[in-house]
Amino acid sequence: xxxxxxxxxxxxxxxxxxxxxxPNLAKAHAHAAQQASADTKTLHFFTAAEAKELDAVCxxxxxxxxxxxxxxxxGAIYFIDYxxxxxxxxxxxxxxxxxxxxxxxxxxxxxxxxxSDLTSDQQIAILKSIEKSDFFxxxxxxxxxxxxxxxxxxxxxNEIGWKYIGFENAGMYQPPFGYYDAELLAQQKKxxx
Numbered sequence: 001x002x003x004x005x006x007x008x009x010x011x012x013x014x015x016x017x018x019x020x021x022x023p024n025l026a027k028a029h030a031h032a033a034q035q036a037s038a039d040t041k042t043l044h045f046f047t048a049a050e051a052k053e054l055d056a057v058c059x060x061x062x063x064x065x066x067x068x069x070x071x072x073x074x075g076a077i078y079f080i081d082y083x084x085x086x087x088x089x090x091x092x093x094x095x096x097x098x099x100x101x102x103x104x105x106x107x108x109x110x111x112x113x114x115x116s117d118l119t120s121d122q123q124i125a126i127l128k129s130i131e132k133s134d135f136f137x138x139x140x141x142x143x144x145x146x147x148x149x150x151x152x153x154x155x156x157x158n159e160i161g162w163k164y165i166g167f168e169n170a171g172m173y174q175p176p177f178g179y180y181d182a183e184l185l186a187q188q189k190k191x192x193x
Contacts (some may be wrong), residue, residue: 022035038073041078041154044085045092049114051077054139056116060123061143069160071143078140079146079155091138098135105130 064070065162066112069079084091105126106115115123130136140187146155148165162169 040077042076043081046077046081046084046095050096051081053099053102056121056123057127057136057137057139058143060120060127062138062147068164071147072148074155074158074160075157076143076146076155078155078157079149080142082154083142089145091142093135094138098133098139100132101130101135102126119162 015130044055055072058076058080062071062076064073068174079094084095102115106113106118106122109118109122109126115126118126125134146159148167149155151157151159159169161167
């Protein structure tokens with residue numbers, strides 16, 4: 001086999017492999033694009049009603065104000081959902097039972113309202129009463145991680161948490177590793193401004 005024919009064989013084999021993998025690559029790309037969009041995030045463990053209630057808890061743990069976004073804007077609920085569904089299924093009963101207890105506490109305050117419908121002061125009073133519970137401890141920890149963690153895991157939407165604390169995700173863009181990538185990143189940032 002000559003050098004040219006070996007190269008042609010490798011190019012042909014690579015093209016055939018790429019074409020057979022194309023449907024999977026397209027699915028992976030579509031999934032990544034879907035998860036990158038804040039409007040199309042999907043829940044994998046929590047129901048929509050559970051997510052609404054836990055999101056209200058997250059919003060009290062790291063509230064937003066006029067100057068800074070909080071856990072809700074960072075999508076911390078999606079990180080917690082990801083953790084429960086993909087990484088730590090042992091969290092599932094803690095969150096499910098905790099949300100049931102939270103609903104019961106909310107109904108003690110106002111039988112016609114869910115926790116998310118209560119006033120901020122009422123929500124804070126309930127959370128103070130359960131702050132030693134395993135549910136609240138986990139909710140607090142995972143809200144903070146969801147606010148500051150890797151955006152690829154569902155939280156820290158648009159790197160909100162990183163921007164809030166002044167963290168710049170330089171990654172491996174330090175010479176000599178990734179030097180050219182750093183130049184490309186700098187050019188992209190200039191183009192975004």
